[in-house]
Amino acid sequence: MVITVRIILVGYGVVGQSFTSMLLRRRHETVKDYGLNPKVVAIVDRGGAAINAKGLDLEKMLALKRQKGSVSVDNEFGFRGKPPLEVIESVEAEVLVEASSTNVKDGEPGLSHIKTAFKTGKHVVTTNKGPLALAFPTLTELAAYNKVYLRFSGTVGGGTPVLELAKKCLAGDKILAIRGILNGTTNYILTEMAEKHVTFQQALGSAQKLGYAETDPSMDIDGIDPACKVVIMANWIMNKKLTLKDVDVQGIRGVTLEALEKAAKRGNTIKLVGSIDGEARVAPTEVSKHDPLCVSGVLNAVTFVSEFAGEETIIGRGAGGPETASAILRDLLDIRHNLADKMLM
Amino acid sequence: MVITVRIILVGYGVVGQSFTSMLLRRRHETVKDYGLNPKVVAIVDRGGAAINAKGLDLEKMLALKRQKGSVSVDNEFGFRGKPPLEVIESVEAEVLVEASSTNVKDGEPGLSHIKTAFKTGKHVVTTNKGPLALAFPTLTELAAYNKVYLRFSGTVGGGTPVLELAKKCLAGDKILAIRGILNGTTNYILTEMAEKHVTFQQALGSAQKLGYAETDPSMDIDGIDPACKVVIMANWIMNKKLTLKDVDVQGIRGVTLEALEKAAKRGNTIKLVGSIDGEARVAPTEVSKHDPLCVSGVLNAVTFVSEFAGEETIIGRGAGGPETASAILRDLLDIRHNLADKMLM
Numbered sequence: 001m002v003i004t005v006r007i008i009l010v011g012y013g014v015v016g017q018s019f020t021s022m023l024l025r026r027r028h029e030t031v032k033d034y035g036l037n038p039k040v041v042a043i044v045d046r047g048g049a050a051i052n053a054k055g056l057d058l059e060k061m062l063a064l065k066r067q068k069g070s071v072s073v074d075n076e077f078g079f080r081g082k083p084p085l086e087v088i089e090s091v092e093a094e095v096l097v098e099a100s101s102t103n104v105k106d107g108e109p110g111l112s113h114i115k116t117a118f119k120t121g122k123h124v125v126t127t128n129k130g131p132l133a134l135a136f137p138t139l140t141e142l143a144a145y146n147k148v149y150l151r152f153s154g155t156v157g158g159g160t161p162v163l164e165l166a167k168k169c170l171a172g173d174k175i176l177a178i179r180g181i182l183n184g185t186t187n188y189i190l191t192e193m194a195e196k197h198v199t200f201q202q203a204l205g206s207a208q209k210l211g212y213a214e215t216d217p218s219m220d221i222d223g224i225d226p227a228c229k230v231v232i233m234a235n236w237i238m239n240k241k242l243t244l245k246d247v248d249v250q251g252i253r254g255v256t257l258e259a260l261e262k263a264a265k266r267g268n269t270i271k272l273v274g275s276i277d278g279e280a281r282v283a284p285t286e287v288s289k290h291d292p293l294c295v296s297g298v299l300n301a302v303t304f305v306s307e308f309a310g311e312e313t314i315i316g317r318g319a320g321g322p323e324t325a326s327a328i329l330r331d332l333l334d335i336r337h338n339l340a341d342k343m344l345m
Numbered sequence: 346m347v348i349t350v351r352i353i354l355v356g357y358g359v360v361g362q363s364f365t366s367m368l369l370r371r372r373h374e375t376v377k378d379y380g381l382n383p384k385v386v387a388i389v390d391r392g393g394a395a396i397n398a399k400g401l402d403l404e405k406m407l408a409l410k411r412q413k414g415s416v417s418v419d420n421e422f423g424f425r426g427k428p429p430l431e432v433i434e435s436v437e438a439e440v441l442v443e444a445s446s447t448n449v450k451d452g453e454p455g456l457s458h459i460k461t462a463f464k465t466g467k468h469v470v471t472t473n474k475g476p477l478a479l480a481f482p483t484l485t486e487l488a489a490y491n492k493v494y495l496r497f498s499g500t501v502g503g504g505t506p507v508l509e510l511a512k513k514c515l516a517g518d519k520i521l522a523i524r525g526i527l528n529g530t531t532n533y534i535l536t537e538m539a540e541k542h543v544t545f546q547q548a549l550g551s552a553q554k555l556g557y558a559e560t561d562p563s564m565d566i567d568g569i570d571p572a573c574k575v576v577i578m579a580n581w582i583m584n585k586k587l588t589l590k591d592v593d594v595q596g597i598r599g600v601t602l603e604a605l606e607k608a609a610k611r612g613n614t615i616k617l618v619g620s621i622d623g624e625a626r627v628a629p630t631e632v633s634k635h636d637p638l639c640v641s642g643v644l645n646a647v648t649f650v651s652e653f654a655g656e657e658t659i660i661g662r663g664a665g666g667p668e669t670a671s672a673i674l675r676d677l678l679d680i681r682h683n684l685a686d687k688m689l690m
Contacts, residue, residue, distance in 0.1 A: 022653065029519075030517070034516070034517065158654075159518075159651075159653060159654030159655060159657075160654060160655075160657050161510070161514035161515060161654075161657070164513065164514040165506070165510055165514055165659070168509065168513045168514060169506035169509040169510055169513060169514060169675070170506060170675075171379070171675055171678050171679075172375070172379065172671060172674040172675045172677075172678050173504075173671050173674075173675075174374075290641050290642075292637070292640055292644065292646070292660040295637055296635050297635075299637065301637070306504075306671075308367065308504060308667050308668065308670065308671035308674075309503075309504030309505060309506075309661065309662075309667075309668050309671045309672075310504060310505075310661060310662045310665070310668055311661065311662070312504075312505050312506070312659065312660065312661040313658075313659070313660040313661065314510070314657065314658070314659050314660075315637040315657065315658040315659075315660070316654065316655060316656065316657040316658065317654075317655045317656070320655070322653050322654075323653065323654050323655055325653065326517060326518050326651075326653035326654045327654070329517040329518075329653075330514070330515075330516055330517045330518075332517075333516050333517050334516075341686065
């Protein structure tokens, strides 16, 4: 059974563009192998919106974005300056794909986008950690109340299916604790320091040169980004009701070369570990070099301590446009699957 | 919705006993959290069978097995010398849990157990690699023909959900290649050789002393066990139609300390890697120590190379009674889920 899912895409940066590229490239398979016919009926970026109830021409949208900076300049379907909330409210669609940028101060504008989608009966797939970190319990309640799905695979582990592994593959087992290296930038910096014996400032500089760290790197190196991921895992996997303020967070600014060398003498190294085990925290932590969690460079790794299957670790790239776009598609397939089940009921 | 699933358990060794222990311990959760009411109506071991259409007393069965060596001595429900095929044919049940021991010569007796279950309309959960390694394409066809499910999570990675990760969590992506360390015994031996600079024979001896290696260790060290797992993954995950004879297999008897030392100088080590990438093979392979696949000791690790999400590695314990029992439970939950879907149709 092929189910057509109309999509409003809000946020047309790296992730949003990767998502539409992927849809173009894989349309045939998506329909044939998965019974999902995704139809993007609106795209909203900072310049405004493009809207077509019959489905936008994604090739044209990508070209417009790249050449003119906004899809809203489209002659036929463009609406310059049209605000996202208006689009989410007024355009008929099954799913909002929320890919605007993360803001951990108040979660906006993502938080309002998601709430508005819920109120108008739309399912939400988001790659935006801010709203979840600040209001996970509220958002899941609101989704349940409005009988819609909220999915966010891309928020933890990028393309690596960390959340799905825990929810879908460890069914029947009980997850007792989680430990993870959840931020590629800080892991790159710590790996550089440990292996090349350079200072924190030097390693940060090289991360910035390579594009791994932002000009304002505070979200990463002060541990905010991994703390958001800890919140999401604690709520989704371990049924805890936490928000960002409940996480004890310490970044990597204080990690010295001396500390790394001392750890090395014990066969260990220092990693920025996010953990949920009684309490939720993010802190530089000594990890054995033999621990599967001990990955180097920009990799992410998460270990689930389960009651019966023991410790299981999943490792993969934690970020990147195509990777995160693949997570959006997985979420859409999951929603499609649930919708199909409901139709049968 | 709670669904009662009647189970015939054939094979009552470490895995079978762990499975019944787990059912005892987790009955409440299984019913409440997952809507599965598992009722073991028959257990068959080498001495015969115990059968009770109302459900066997599993505590008593465990005690009988431990104290008397067979459940068939039960006064009320025991049938000494009753052959498994007769039980599978005649006892009414939804699922056969096949946990007899692996035989890669002709797959028996597991192969006949599974085929008989199919013919009498029973779903099968198996932890037995032999039948799958020798006849995967035939068995899946036969299952489809008889409209029953065949599940085998415990055959690869023990409790680690290797197969589920690939099938359920990478939906929408395409797996292009697989590489894995699929055998804990050989990985223990190679780790010992590399780290303690002991010979193959010495490392094998210590593996046998610790109970990791059998008295006849050929299944492991000649690469047969990992080759079986390669066959299962190639068929199930990559839709190839292979059997054991299609895998190019080389074990670890020829790995020397010199070769390990040379590899170490290049920052690498030698692991027994099973891979599917065009062709299917098992061979000692140089792997970078920075590769997430490079786990030590008895751990298993599998890397999936996917088109969009990049490389993803899952690591966990590859064997053990409770771990494999947890895989059986996951398979039962999956079958329960599919049955529930069908009831709605």
